Amino acid sequence: MGPPKWKKSDVIVLTGSTWRQETKNPKTILLVAFYSNKDRLMSQHQDGYKEVASKLKGYAKICVVNCDEQPDLCKQQSAKIGATTIKLYPYRAHDKPIAFRSSRPTTKGLYNFVAKNIPSFVKVLVTARDASSFAETNKNNVKIILVSTKDKVSVLYKSLSKDFRKQFNFAQITQHNTRALKALNKAGLEVKTDGKLPAVFVYIPSMQTTRRYPGRLTHDELHKYLNTLARKLARFKSEL
Template sequence: MSEHRMVADRTQALKWHPDKVPAEQREEATERFAQISEAYEVLSDEEKRAVYDQYGEEGLKGGGPGGPGGATFTHTAGDPFDLFASFFGNMGGGGGGGQRIKVTTSGGDFGGDIDMSEIFSQAFGGGFGMGGMGGGGQQGGARRGGGGFGGQGGSLYMGDPNVIELTPSDFPSQGDKWTYLVEFYAPWCGHCQQLASKYKQVAASLRGNVKVGAVNCDDFGDLCSQYGVKGFPTIKAFIPGQASPKEYKGDRSAKAMSDWALSLIPSSVQKLKSAQDLDQLLKSCSEGRKVTSGLCAVLITDKPTTSPLYKALSTLYSGKIAFAEVQASSQPVIERLGGAPDKLPSLKLVCNGDLQLIEQYQGEMKSGPLLSTFSSYENGRKCASAIRLDPSMDFAKLKPSLLKQIIKDKGIECKGCSEKADFANRIREWLTTGS
C-alpha cells in the first residue's frame, strides 16, 4: 500500500474517527486510523524506539549499522483510536527529533510503508516535539509543537457551575475531607468530547455530596503524569483518608458514574439501636471531650441506609461534630429524643450531651442549609453559650477554650486568669456569689 497522509490540521484528523463518520465512510476511516496505530506501535515499543533513536530509519529497516538485521515490525490489531489517544497522552521525552520514520507493516489489507513523520506533522501542524506527558514540553510537555493541541482546545467545562476546573494549586490534598471525582482529559480527545455532556450531568447530580472536578492535561501535563494518567479520558476518585485515588473502570453512563462516586463517600455516622448507644453518643459531646463543638446531631429516619449527604457531612465535620442516625421504629431512643417527630427525616441537635438543650432543626434537608447550620456550631461558641452551669459541676473537666468562652459569654471579669484552674475557679465563684 502506498504512503498515506493525514489532512493538514487536527480537525480534519479527528474527522476520520470511525465513530464520527457516516456508515459509508467507516471502512476508509478505520483504515486511516489503523495506519496511525501501526506507526504508534513502533514509537510505543521501547526496543523499536531505541533502535530508531540510535540508528534512525535505516535501523528500523535493518539496513543500518548494528540494525536488527532485516526485521519487519508487525502491527498487532487493536482499536486504532484507543491507540491514537494513548499515543498523544503517553509519549515519552526525546527520540525522533523530527526525522522521517517509515514503518513497514504487514498483515491483512494494511501492509506497506507509512511515513509516520508526515502523518503527525501534517495532522497536527509544524514540528512534532515528542514531549508528551513524560516531560520535555511546555507545562509538563502536554502542549505539542506548531499548530498542535494547545491552540485548539480550551476547556470542555468552561462556565459549568458544577465542574471545578482544577489546577495544581487547588487540587485535592490529603487533608481534604470531601470526596472528589476528577476527570483527566484533553480538549482534542474525541472520547473526552463525547463524555463531557454526561460528566456535566454527573456533576449536577452529585452536587453537595461529592466535589466534581476536571484537569485539562494540555495545560497541566505534570499533574496528569503525577497521577499515572496514560490515556484520555481517565476518571479517578480521591477519598478522604486514602493515600491513593481509585480509578473508575465501569460503564460511562451518567448514572453508573454517579452511583460509583456516591458509594465511595466515607462515613462517621453512628447507628443508634439502644438507649445505651445514645448515652455513649451524648457522652462524647459532653464537656467538650471528643468533639470540639460540643454538638451531637441525630437524624431520625425510616430509610435503611444512610444518605450520601449525611455521610459526606459526617466526614467533613469529623472531630468537630458527632453524627448519629436512628430508625424511627426504635422507640427507646426516640422517646428520649422527645418522641416521634411529625415528619421524617427529622434532625435533632443536642449541645453538650444535655437532652434538656435539644433543638429541632427547622431547615431543608439539603446541602446548603445543613452546611450553614453545622458551620454555625463548628467553633464551639454556640454550645458553650448554651451550657447549663451549676456550682457542683467539675469545671476542671472542661477544655480551657470552653471555659474561656463561658467567661466571655457571661461577661465575667477574670483579672489575672491565665491557667485553666483560674478560669474554672472564677466561674464557680461567680455562680456561688453572683459576682
C-alpha cells in the first residue's frame, strides 16, 4: 500500500507556507492529520478521511500535513514524527488544539468529533417562556427560526449560527411544540408548521413581518441568502 493521495478530493494539503493562510481566521474550524508515509494508518483510512472532508465541506476544513515533507511544521505543532497525529483546531482557539484520541480514525468517529466541536449559537425553544424570551430579547435584531422535525441542532444550523451570530439571532423549535409556537405567534413572529418541514423563517422587525425562506436547505444556498440579507440590512442602517 502506497502513501495516501489527496488530489481530486476536498482534503486540503498544508505546508509550512500555507499553514498561516489557512489558520489565520479564528472562526475557521480545522481538522488536521499529521502523518508519515511510513505509518500506514492514513493510507488505510484515506477514503474515509476524504468522505469526512466532503460531508463537512463548508462547515470545517479537513486538512493533512505530510511530516516527511514538512518536519518543521509537524514539530511546531507537537506532532509525532513517524506516526499519525490528528488534532482539531477549534473556533476562536487555534492555540489550543484538541487531540483525536481514538487509535482508529473512522469516518463516523472523525465526523462526530468535528461536529460536536462546531459551536452553536442557536436558542432551542422548549417552553412558551423560551419562545417569549427569544422574541423579546434584542427586539431590533432580525431573527432566524428553524421549525424542525428533530430535537437536535444540526451541523448545518450550528454552522450558520456561528457565521452570522453578530447579524442575526437564531432559534430552533420542533413542529409539535404547540405551546412555544403559539407564544412566538403571539409575540408577532408568525411561524407556521404547514407545508414541507424542516423550514426556516426570517423575522424582520423593521418591517414587522415574517418570511418563509423559499430556497433549499443546503449550506451554500442558505449561507448565500443570509449573507445577502446581512448586506442589505447593513446598507439600510447606513442610510438611516
